[in-house]
Amino acid sequence: MTTAITELPEGLTAPPARGRSKALIGELLVELGFATVSDVESAIGEARASGRATGRVLVENGTITATQLARALALRFGLHHVDLGRFKLDSKAMDLLEPAVARRHGAVPVGFLDGGRTVLIAMADPGDVVAVDDIALITGLEVRPAIATPEEVAMLIARLNRVEEEPEELEGPEGGLGGPLSAGGEGDQVLDLGEQIDEAPVVKLVHSIVAQAAERGASDIHFVPQSGELRIQFRVDGVLQDAQTVPRKMAPHVIARIKIMGDLDISERRKPQDGRFAFTLEGRPIDIRVVTLPLVGGESVVMRILDRGAGSVGLEELGMLEQARSRFEEAISRPYGAVLVTGPTGSGKTTSLYAALRMLNTGERSIITLEDPVEYRLEGIKQMQVNEKAGVTFATGLRSMMRADPDVVMVGEIRDRETAKIAMESALTGHMVLSTLHTNDAPTAITRLIEMEIEPFMVSSAVDCVVAQRLARKLCDHCRREVHLSAELLRNGGFPALHDLTAYEPVGCGRCNGTGYRGRVGIYEVMPITDAIRSDALSRNAANAIAATAVSEGMRRLRDDALEKIQMGLTSVAEAARVTVAS
Numbered sequence: 001m002t003t004a005i006t007e008l009p010e011g012l013t014a015p016p017a018r019g020r021s022k023a024l025i026g027e028l029l030v031e032l033g034f035a036t037v038s039d040v041e042s043a044i045g046e047a048r049a050s051g052r053a054t055g056r057v058l059v060e061n062g063t064i065t066a067t068q069l070a071r072a073l074a075l076r077f078g079l080h081h082v083d084l085g086r087f088k089l090d091s092k093a094m095d096l097l098e099p100a101v102a103r104r105h106g107a108v109p110v111g112f113l114d115g116g117r118t119v120l121i122a123m124a125d126p127g128d129v130v131a132v133d134d135i136a137l138i139t140g141l142e143v144r145p146a147i148a149t150p151e152e153v154a155m156l157i158a159r160l161n162r163v164e165e166e167p168e169e170l171e172g173p174e175g176g177l178g179g180p181l182s183a184g185g186e187g188d189q190v191l192d193l194g195e196q197i198d199e200a201p202v203v204k205l206v207h208s209i210v211a212q213a214a215e216r217g218a219s220d221i222h223f224v225p226q227s228g229e230l231r232i233q234f235r236v237d238g239v240l241q242d243a244q245t246v247p248r249k250m251a252p253h254v255i256a257r258i259k260i261m262g263d264l265d266i267s268e269r270r271k272p273q274d275g276r277f278a279f280t281l282e283g284r285p286i287d288i289r290v291v292t293l294p295l296v297g298g299e300s301v302v303m304r305i306l307d308r309g310a311g312s313v314g315l316e317e318l319g320m321l322e323q324a325r326s327r328f329e330e331a332i333s334r335p336y337g338a339v340l341v342t343g344p345t346g347s348g349k350t351t352s353l354y355a356a357l358r359m360l361n362t363g364e365r366s367i368i369t370l371e372d373p374v375e376y377r378l379e380g381i382k383q384m385q386v387n388e389k390a391g392v393t394f395a396t397g398l399r400s401m402m403r404a405d406p407d408v409v410m411v412g413e414i415r416d417r418e419t420a421k422i423a424m425e426s427a428l429t430g431h432m433v434l435s436t437l438h439t440n441d442a443p444t445a446i447t448r449l450i451e452m453e454i455e456p457f458m459v460s461s462a463v464d465c466v467v468a469q470r471l472a473r474k475l476c477d478h479c480r481r482e483v484h485l486s487a488e489l490l491r492n493g494g495f496p497a498l499h500d501l502t503a504y505e506p507v508g509c510g511r512c513n514g515t516g517y518r519g520r521v522g523i524y525e526v527m528p529i530t531d532a533i534r535s536d537a538l539s540r541n542a543a544n545a546i547a548a549t550a551v552s553e554g555m556r557r558l559r560d561d562a563l564e565k566i567q568m569g570l571t572s573v574a575e576a577a578r579v580t581v582a583s
Helices: 025-031 037-050 054-060 068-078 097-103 129-139 149-159 201-215 251-261 322-332 349-361 394-402 417-428 442-451 456-462 487-492 531-538 541-551 558-567 574-580
Strands: 080-082 107-113 118-123 143-147 216-227 229-236 241-248 273-281 284-295 299-307 337-342 367-371 382-385 408-411 432-437 463-476 483-484 501-505 516-529
Touching: 025 037, 025 054, 025 068, 037 054, 054 068, 054 299, 068 080, 068 149, 068 432, 080 118, 097 149, 107 129, 107 143, 107 149, 107 299, 118 149, 118 367, 118 516, 129 143, 149 442, 201 216, 201 229, 201 241, 201 251, 201 273, 201 284, 201 299, 216 241, 216 251, 216 456, 229 251, 241 541, 251 284, 284 408, 299 558, 322 337, 322 349, 322 367, 322 516, 322 558, 337 349, 337 417, 349 367, 349 408, 349 432, 367 394, 394 408, 394 417, 408 417, 417 432, 417 463, 432 442, 442 456, 442 463, 442 516, 442 531, 456 531, 463 558, 463 574, 483 487, 501 558, 501 574, 516 558, 516 574, 541 574, 558 574
Parallel strands: 080 143, 118 143, 337 432, 337 463, 367 382, 367 408, 408 432
Antiparallel strands: 107 118, 216 229, 216 299, 229 241, 273 284, 284 299, 463 516, 483 501
């Protein structure tokens, strides 16, 4: 039973008077103190010339925020204003509308008023009376529209999470799941969620879960068996978040459906399996890698989402500070040598390599990549995918690539001695080699290669630069809270602080799903290979000795970079400590 809201909750503002105001939107913005008369007059002229609304011109010019414009619109139309970053959403209200209906009308139920007799609707267009009437007809309740920003409404629609409580009657030996769909890879059938949505309930549910995860920017979906049910978690910004629970009755059908989509054996539950499939989501191509694990409590599935439509980022978007970025750019701009990016799984290594490729992809060089899998498609670059079943491993693929006249070679990962040896030899014979390595920091990459039985003289001669990196969650700009941190407290936490500083900590709001974080920022350690470091490598010195040499020559450690990102308000001390280790 829904709890009635008798008083206006935080984030909801009632209009001072019912009915439309006779004042223009520009006059109301001035009255509210959001803009000056000259700001409005200038925006009116620009709006007339471009055919845009005055309010949108002011927002796009940075004079006012989208929230301030929404408040002025609510005042003009005599409606409530709802700040979805502060308003506590009611999941029962949100479940009143199908996501497709909410998307069509650009409106979402967010709460109840008047003891549950009235539903509060967040919408961006105050003049859409058709939407109000339609929602009233669907819900059977009185509708109270409230103005929110278009961005907030769009985000809320993307987060809608409506799941069927019980499946309809399932038919056939496989529960009405339908036939095989796609095994992924080149030439495979691509599924369109829009075409599949009206099939059996379990098909609709699985596709809905994948779509929600993709819309929320999740990198992975975990299906974890728990007391007969399936606990679903999304990995967003590197951290698992509970999404929903699939009822016991549907759990086995969901697992079977995913196996069919990934072209796996649905009868095999005793050993792990790997598969993949692809589909389109609102025109964006999405690749999914599927891994099944036989756990004690039942079969678990992890789905890795590779959004091919997201595109790669440029070097300027990585978040490298000026010194680190200039060192990295200098290294990859050389005609030959090896540049390695290190870090654990999920630290953004491949993203950094793609950013380097974008800079090098001028059309004057032959660039070939060998990846597992190909995460982004880049025009003008020859991309090859590892296929161990066909005998294409990193080592064999790299050997073949060397005979194809490349200038730049990107190898997804150096996993073994053979791949490492071919990569180092290639760097010494006039090729620029980009690759990744699993080490905790940049200095350890040198000792790791030597431990892989690559001769020290070859390592010291071939490698030009090593970058270690981590991804830290970025503080939400809308709810972060200022905090004073003492130098002693920071030093005790392993951060090399010389003085107290003002930083920020997470709070949590509707825009960041209550986490306090939204997006991620890179933390970097860039180590150019100098003569002194080459000498350390030839002497087989330990990683800490190489690190000391690099620091004496100006390298900033991960914690140094993290401290600066903390001071810039990009991340918090707790988050930086979570992803980095004190040197």
